[in-house]
Amino acid sequence: MEALKKLIEPKDKSVREVLDNIKYSIDFFQREYTWERKHVEQLIIDLTEKFFANYEKNDHHYREEVENYTRYYLGSILLCLKDGKKSIIDGQQRLTTVTLLLIYLNNLQKGKTSEIKKVSELIFSEKFSKKSFNMQVEDRADCMEALYNGEDYDPNGKGESVKHIVDRYEDINELFPDDLKEEALPYFIDWLMEYVVFVEITTYSDDDAYTIFETMNDRGKSLTPTDMLKGYILVNVAGVEKKDKINEFWKSSIFELKKIEETEDLDFFKAWLRAKYAETIRPGKKGAENEDFEKIGSRFHSWVRDNKEKLNLVVSDDFYNLIMKYFAFFTKLYLKIFEATDKLIDKFESIHFIEERGLALSIYFPLLMAPVKPDDTEDKIDKKLQLVSYFLEMFVVFRSINRRNYSHSGIRYTMYNLVKEIRNKSIEELAQILKSKVREFEDRLDGMKSLVLHGQNRRFIRFLLARITTHIENQSGIPTKFNNYVDPDLKKPFEIEHIWANSFEEHRDEFEQRDEFENFRNSIGALLLVQRGFNQSYGDLSYEEKLSHYYGQNLLAKSLNQQCYDRNPNFINYIKNSNLPFKYHQHFKRKDILDRIELYTAICEEIYNIEKFDLIVSGNEE
DSSP states (O other): OHHHHHHOEEEEEEHHHHHTTOOEEEOGGGOOOOOOHHHHHHHHHHHHHHHHTTOOOSTTOOGGGGGGSOOEEEEEEEEEEETTEEEEEEOHHHHHHHHHHHHHHHHHHTTOTTOOGGGGGGTEEEETTEEEESBOOGGGHHHHHHHHTTOOOOOTTSOHHHHHHHHHHHHHHHHSOGGGSSTTHHHHHHHHHHHEEEEEEEESSHHHHHHHHHHHHHSOOOOOHHHHHHHHHHHTOOSHHHHHHHHHHHHHHHHHHHTTOTTHHHHHHHHHHHHHTOOOOOOSSTTOOOOHHHHHHHHHHHHHHHTTTTTTOOSHHHHHHIIIIIIHHHHHHHHHHHHHHHSOOTTOHHHHHHHHTTOOHHHHHHHHHTTOOTTOOHHHHHHHHHHHHHHHHHHHHHHHHTTOOOOHHHHHHHHHHHHHHHTTOOHHHHHHHHHHHHHTOSOOGGGGGGOBOOTTSHHHHHHHHHHHHHHHHHHTTOOOOHHHHHOTTSSSOEEEEESSOSOGGGGTTTOSSHHHHHHHHTBGGGEEEEETTHHHHHTTSOHHHHHHHHTTSOHHHHTTSGGGGSSOHHHHHHHHHHTOOOOOOSSOOHHHHHHHHHHHHHHHHHHSOTTHHHHHHHTOOO
C-alpha cells in the first residue's frame, strides 16, 4: 500500500494551491502551447456561468460569502516530482491558460481599492531579488514579462507557443465579460483562486509518469452525447431497413463534421437544437436553473429525450424524418456556414468577419441557422445568411467602436431571444426584424470620435482599418481582399502605422500636455495599415518627410497625397458618387486628424448602412 501511495498521489487542489510560489517545468514532448480561441472562450463561459450561479449583486453580499460558493473542477494535471522539482507531464494547456487569465485579472485590478496582492504570487515569485515565472519555459519568459507589465509584444519569429500565448491573451481581453470587471471582480478573483480546482496527480519517476500518461490517453473512449442521441433515435425507429439507412447516413454525416475537428459533431447538435427547438433561457440571477438553451449546451442527448414533443417526435416516422430530412439538411447548412467562416466567400463576407472578430460560435451559428427552413430555395437560404451575418457584423463592430465587448455571458440572453424571434421567418420578415434591432442599438458610429488605439483593442483597430481600406479599394475598382491586410503569415504582413511619429516636441505648438498629444496620435483618424518594414524605415520621420512614401502604399494611405487625386478616374468617380470627404493633406495637424476621423466615420456609414438589408432582399446588393 505504501508503495502504491508513493507511485501516485491524486489530490484536489485549488488554483492557489497549485500555483502559489511553486515552479514548474514542462516536459519536452508536450512543450508547445496550442489552445485555440474557442477553447479559451468555452473556459470563460464555463467559469462565468458557475460564478454567476453563486454571485448576487447587492449591498448585503459580502466577499466573505465567496467561502460558500460551489467549486468548479478544471480536470486533472499529471506531475512528476523528482529531485525536489516538479515537471508537468499532462495539463500544461490548462495551466498556461489559467496563468494568462491570472495575468489579465492582475492587470485589470491594478489601481483598484480592492486589489488582491497575492494574485501576482500565482504568476511569478522572487528569490534573492530575482523574479521568475512559476511556469518556467525559457523561450516564453520575455513574452510573459511583457504581458504581465501590460506591454505590447510582437511574437513574430518567436515560435508557435509564443504566438499562441499572445493570441490567447488578446482573446481573454476580448472575451472577458464587462459585468465581471467592476464590483464583481474581487469576488471572481477570490473564487477563481480558492474554488476553481484541479485534480493533481503526482508521481515520483519518469517511467511511472509516462505509464500513467499513456493509460489516461489511450484508454477506451466512452460514449459521446452524439452516440447516445443516435442510440435513442434508433430505438424509436421501426424496421431494420430504416434503422440501417439512418445508421449509415449518420456515420457519413458525422464523418464530414469530424473532418473539421474531432468534436465538431457536438458543436453542430448544440447549434441545430438551439436554432430550431429551444424555447427557454436561464435568467441571469443567483440560483437560477438551467433551461433549454443551457441544457442543450451540456447534455443535448438528454434534452432531446426529455423534450421530444418540442421536436414533434411522436411516432416512428417522426424519428426517421428528424434524421433523414432535418438532420440531413442542417448538417449541409452547418458545413456551408463553416466554410464561410474559414475563408472569404462572395456574399458571405460578413460570416467571415464575425468569425474574425471572435463572436462566440455558440451565439452566431444558432442565429444563422434559425430562420432557414428545409424547403427554402438556395437563393432564400443565401439571403437569410447574408441578412443575419450582416446584422451581427454591425452589432460587433458598433460595440467595439464604443469600447463594449460582446462576451457570451453579456449578450447570451438577448441573442438567444433573437434566435426564437427570427426562427423560420421569411426573408422579408427577417429583414424587418433585424432593421428594427439595428434602430434600437445603443452603440452607433458616434464612438468613432473618441476611438483610440490601446493595448486591448489592437486587433479590432487592425480589423476596422482593413475593412475601411478594402471597401474603398473595391469601390474604386481595385480588387484587393480583406485577408491581405490581416494575414500575419504574409512575408510582409500589414501593421498599424501612426501617421505622427512619437515626438511630442514637434507638436508643442498644438498641445501643452503629452497625454493629449498621445490621445490624438492614437486616434483612429491618425492611423493606417502599412506593410512591415515601412514603419521601421520611415516611422520616425515627420509627416512631410514620409508623405511621398505613403503614395506607394494602399489607397487609404495614398489618399493623403495629392498625387492620388491626379489621373485616378475610378477613385475620383467613387468620391463623386459617394460624396465622401476625401482630400489630400500637405501637412498633418490636429485639425487634419479630426478631418480624417470624419472621413473614416463616413466610410463606415457607407459600409454599415441599414439600407443594405433591403438591397439584400431585392438581390441588388453589391
